[in-house]
Amino acid sequence: MKKEDIIKVGISIGDLNGIGSEIILKTFEDSRSLDLCTPVIFASSKVMNFFKKHFSSKINFYEINSINQIVHGKVNVLNVWKEGVNVQFGKEDKKIGEYAIKSLQASVTALKDGQIDVLVTAPINKHNIQSDTFKFPGHTDYLNQQLQGDSLMFMISENLRVGLLTDHVPVKDVPSYITEELIRQKITTVSTSLRQDFAISKPKIAVLAVNPHAGDNGVIGNEDDNVLRPALEKLRKEGGLVYGPYSADSFFGSNSYQKFDAVIASYHDQGLIPFKTITFGNGVNFTAGLNKVRTSPDHGTAYEIAGKGEADESSFKRAMFTAIEIYRKRRDYNFYSKNPLKKMSR
Structure with missing residues (x-):
């Protein structure tokens, strides 16, 4: 060389x-x-x-x-x-x-x-x-x-990539941060990174719900039905391979993450706890979007x-x-x- x-x-x-x-x-x-x-x-x-x-x-x-x-x-x-x-x-x-x-x-x-x-x-x-x-x-x-650029915390390993809608934000404030504009921005950043940084031509992305059980039709919160779901539907109509919102409690345990090129969690611990559990310290924190x-x-x-x-x-x-x-x-x-x-x- x-x-x-x-x-x-x-x-x-x-x-x-x-x-x-x-x-x-x-x-x-x-x-x-x-x-x-x-x-x-x-x-x-x-x-x-x-x-x-x-x-x-x-x-x-x-x-x-x-x-x-x-x-x-x-x-x-x-x-x-x-x-x-x-x-x-x-x-x-x-x-x-x-x-x-x-x-x-x-x-x-x-x-x-x-x-x-x-x-x-x-x-x-x-x-x-x-x-x-x-x-x-x-x-x-x-x-x-x-x-x-627009930075995004992107935790990556050989078999799992997890991005975050919000990162170092208090849990009580998470819903107020999640807007259609933020969702679009972060998904675009992840999609672009998968193409240019990981050579994945048609990235497929899963998004985790804000609330338990994706809100259970409003019983446990309205953010998923009123904000997250409509934003994802718009992106899909524009040709994006974006799916969800998925209930976070069963998503990783059922190995559903293996069907996607990346997963976007709504907040820090929702994504990083399963990531670090699955990757056993062999993961990497990559700042995508810059x-x-x-x-x-x-x-x-x-x-x-x-x-x-x-x-x-x-x-x-x-x-x-x-x-x-x-x-x-x-x-x-x-x-x-x-x-x-x-x-x-x-």
Whole structure:
């Protein structure tokens, strides 16, 4: 593979007191990963060497002070800061949250400027990142502000893809958020992503009901009959392969999800609890709908095991490989969309 074809993967370090550093180190212990991508960790050489010593890692980092100094075949560490950091595994720390945001902001800037091709984010603590200058409930909302498009939390695995109508919204407020406009927007985003990011030409999508038993004809709420069902009927009349609303309680247990290319849940836990139960930690959080590719593992900071060497890097590794795969498929999709005769001649 030519050097110019190797994808540059930016990595934000996440919460330094969590398991992010450990899963990053474990991912790149296998040097074969450097044949597929050139990683750039946005942190500091001091803190990464601390982690290397703590976890007895054999990785040799390549320290850089500018994104232009990236070297292929190396695990690059870009110095976003140079001072020492007091790492205390398993502790929530406001100062550590500030470093997580420094890393995130620097990596997103590089992504926007085309200096890295994709971004993989290590877990953050949504509480300690809050400040007067950063008021976002998580990565997805920040990325939506910084990058072009309409972001959607899209949880993906080999056999299951789950998108959300609403994500970090209190359950009591969910019905007020679900409008015909939102439904159309999110379904369009999922459909577009399935075509350009997963090479599915005619995506088939299931939508889960807002209320138990899809409202039972108004006995348990009117949102499904008055808002969700009419919106889906309009989309079907326009040619969309969109079905539902399905009662969420039996949808996954009956394996109905296997009949569709993606499932859209009405709210966070309705989609993520079954997703994480079925995928057993091998899922990936992909931010669909943006002009750049970002993925992350499907777990949090895991303070309870931080620093102990017990963290499983599977989801992070899968997030990295998924970002690379999506980047390539999107590149091909965009190329052949502009050059349809090229596709016909293949």
